[in-house]
Amino acid sequence: MSAESLKHLVIGVVVFGFLVEKILSYLNVKRPVPQVPDTLIEYLTFQKLNESKAYQLENYRFGLYSGIFSFVLTILFIWNGWFGMIDSWIGTFVPSPLFQSVVFFAVIFIGSDLLSLPFDYYGTFVIEEKYGFNKTTVRTFFGDKIKGYVLSILVGGGLLVLFLWLIHQMGAHFWWIFWIIASVFMVVVNLFYTAWILPLFNKLTPLEEGELKHRIIHYARSVNFPLDNILVMDGSKRSAKANAFFSGFGKRKKVVLYDTLLDQHPPEELVAVLAHEVGHYKKKHIVLGMITSVLQVGLLLFLLSQFIFSETMSLALGGEEWSAQLNIIGFTMLFTPISMVIGIGMNWLSRKHEFEADEFAKETFAGKPLAEALKTLSVKTLSTINPHPWYVFVNYSHPPLLERLARLES
Numbered sequence: 342m343s344a345e346s347l348k349h350l351v352i353g354v355v356v357f358g359f360l361v362e363k364i365l366s367y368l369n370v371k372r373p374v375p376q377v378p379d380t381l382i383e384y385l386t387f388q389k390l391n392e393s394k395a396y397q398l399e400n401y402r403f404g405l406y407s408g409i410f411s412f413v414l415t416i417l418f419i420w421n422g423w424f425g426m427i428d429s430w431i432g433t434f435v436p437s438p439l440f441q442s443v444v445f446f447a448v449i450f451i452g453s454d455l456l457s458l459p460f461d462y463y464g465t466f467v468i469e470e471k472y473g474f475n476k477t478t479v480r481t482f483f484g485d486k487i488k489g490y491v492l493s494i495l496v497g498g499g500l501l502v503l504f505l506w507l508i509h510q511m512g513a514h515f516w517w518i519f520w521i522i523a524s525v526f527m528v529v530v531n532l533f534y535t536a537w538i539l540p541l542f543n544k545l546t547p548l549e550e551g552e553l554k555h556r557i558i559h560y561a562r563s564v565n566f567p568l569d570n571i572l573v574m575d576g577s578k579r580s581a582k583a584n585a586f587f588s589g590f591g592k593r594k595k596v597v598l599y600d601t602l603l604d605q606h607p608p609e610e611l612v613a614v615l616a617h618e619v620g621h622y623k624k625k626h627i628v629l630g631m632i633t634s635v636l637q638v639g640l641l642l643f644l645l646s647q648f649i650f651s652e653t654m655s656l657a658l659g660g661e662e663w664s665a666q667l668n669i670i671g672f673t674m675l676f677t678p679i680s681m682v683i684g685i686g687m688n689w690l691s692r693k694h695e696f697e698a699d700e701f702a703k704e705t706f707a708g709k710p711l712a713e714a715l716k717t718l719s720v721k722t723l724s725t726i727n728p729h730p731w732y733v734f735v736n737y738s739h740p741p742l743l744e745r746l747a748r749l750e751s
Contacts, residue, residue, distance in 0.1 A: 344656035351657065351674050352419055358677040359412045361735075363405065369725070369732035370401040378726070380746050384716045385726075393723040396472050403468060407460045414456070415674075422659020424670055429661055438665075442505045443498075445666040450493070458486075469580070472723060477579045488541055500526065508649065508665050516639075516646035523642075524635045531631065535572065535588045535595050545572045548598065553608045560612050564705050566619050570595035577601050582722050587618050587627065594622070605721060606714055613702055613711035620701030626694040633690070637683060641676070648672050684735070691738040699749055708749040715745060 342350070374394050377385050418424055428445055435441045465482060469475035503522065507515035530538070539545060548554045548571040561568040576584065576599035583602035588595050596618060602611065621627055648654070652663040654671040702711050719726065719742045726742055733741055 342653065344653050347653055347671075348419060348657040351671060352416060354675055354677050355412070355415055355419070358681070359408065361681070363408065365729070365732045365735055366401055366404065369729040370397055372725075372727050372729055375727045378743060380712075380743070380750060381716060381720075381726070384720050389720060389723075390726070392472075393725060396468075396723040397725055399468055399471075403460075403464060407457075410460075411457075419658065419674075424667055425655070425659025425661065425664075428659075428664050428667055439502070439505055439509050442509075442664075442666045443502055446501060447498075449670075474581045474722075475579075476577055476581060481578065485542060492538070492541070505665060513646055513650070516642035520635075520639045520642050523638050527634060527638070528631065531588065535597060539574070539597075543578065544575045545597070547571065548573050553603070553611060556608050556612050557615055560616060560706060561619065564616075564619060564623070566623070568594075568596065572597045573600055573603065574598070575600055577604075583718060585614050585618060587622060605717060609707075609710045610714035610717070613706055614714050616702035616706040617698045617711060620698030620705075621694065623701060624694065624697050626698065629694075633687065637687075640683075644676070644679075645669070645672050648675075681735070688736065688738050689734075692740045695739050695745070696748060699745055703749055712746050712749040715742060715749075 374387075374390050377387055377390065427448060428441070431444050431448065432441055435444050462482070465475055465477055466479075500523075504515075504519050507519050511518060535545065548557075554571060557571060558568065572595055574597050576582070581601060583599045583605055585596065585598045585602055588597065596615060598611070598615075602614070606614070649665060649668045649672065650663070651668065655662065655664040655667040658667045658671055660667045699708075699711065702708070718724075724742060728737065728741055739745075
């Protein structure tokens with residue numbers, strides 16, 4: 342295939358991915374406002390459903406405009422060979438191929454982030470603020486950005502340099518060496534995320550002694566789940582939305598509860614939420630998720646190794662000669678359909694795991710308080726209760742609310 346034909350193929354793949362995403366979003370947002378289901382009659386009003394639809398519409402329009410901006414810019418960069426022009430320009434003052442690659446990705450990352458900054462700001466301080474979700478201050482918003490840059494430079498930059506060095510030094514064998522390194526890194530991050538990374542952005546404090554902690558520990562012991570680390574995160578620092586999650590394996594496992602979750606739910610519902618998270622752990626979902634993630638990275642790196650040394654892609658993106666960085670950019674675009682298929686499979690597996698964790702909570706604690714917690718969460722976050730089935734199939738990592746309630750309340 343000629344460089345010109347490959348350029349047209351890349352553009353076609355980008356167009357395909359954009360159209361699929363926007364068509365699915367359109368189908369989802371055009372779903373009519375339903376009547377309030379019987380199971381939600383005590384939690385939800387028709388007025389609240391209309392507010393949820395308004396929130397959904399506003400996010401859809403915002404996503405459409407920002408998506409079109411990003412799409413048009415990407416097409417222009419491919420069509421005019423601007424990726425190659427940037428690479429050639431960097432090559433005029435950075436003689437080392439390795440550091441030329443590093444500087445190229447630094448320029449692309451910084452440029453992309455600066456262009457997305459106004460959209461991030463608008464989404465946080467206009468849309469989320471309008472519907473009462475935003476608790477972030479301007480200082481926190483930009484502080485997070487700076488911390489993110491530092492973390493990206495220290496961690497992401499280090500991995501990037503190692504990755505590019507392996508490509509330049511090891512040739513086609515780079516993929517399995519970096520796969521091992523990336524796999525170890527993913528496990529270490531999972532083990533130490535709440536100890537090393539999360540405290541950079543949020544304050545974590547042990548759950549206070551009292552009824553809730555007593556009931557959580559009592560439940561954990563009843564299912565033979567030793568739990569010493571129960572932490573509360575100041576999620577209200579940024580958003581009114583609530584959440585809970587597990588981190589780590591073995592003795593390093595921790596459960597993190599958002600302070601907003603504690604404010605919105607009584608102890609029985611909070612224990613039910615914890616029982617759901619314990620279900621993920623007991624059903625080996627966390628380990629399985631880690632294994633599938635490692636396999637995905639391995640597949641991605643292997644496919645990249647079959648592609649990265651082709652000079653044609655570099656020329657297709659406007660380069661003057663073979664360039665590892667241009668081929669990586671081109672590969673990420675051509676990988677879109679495969680990534681979509683993998684994402685659909687992963688989301689299907691995730692929805693299956695959510696049902697299993699719900700069932701575990703129902704069997705070992707109770708289904709009713711978990712159902713009530715899900716209802717409260719859904720209403721307070723203005724979640725859509727009747728998403729389009731195709732949108733769910735492609736994008737949802739959790740089953741729709743009514744499907745979960747049907748099983749919990751049966």
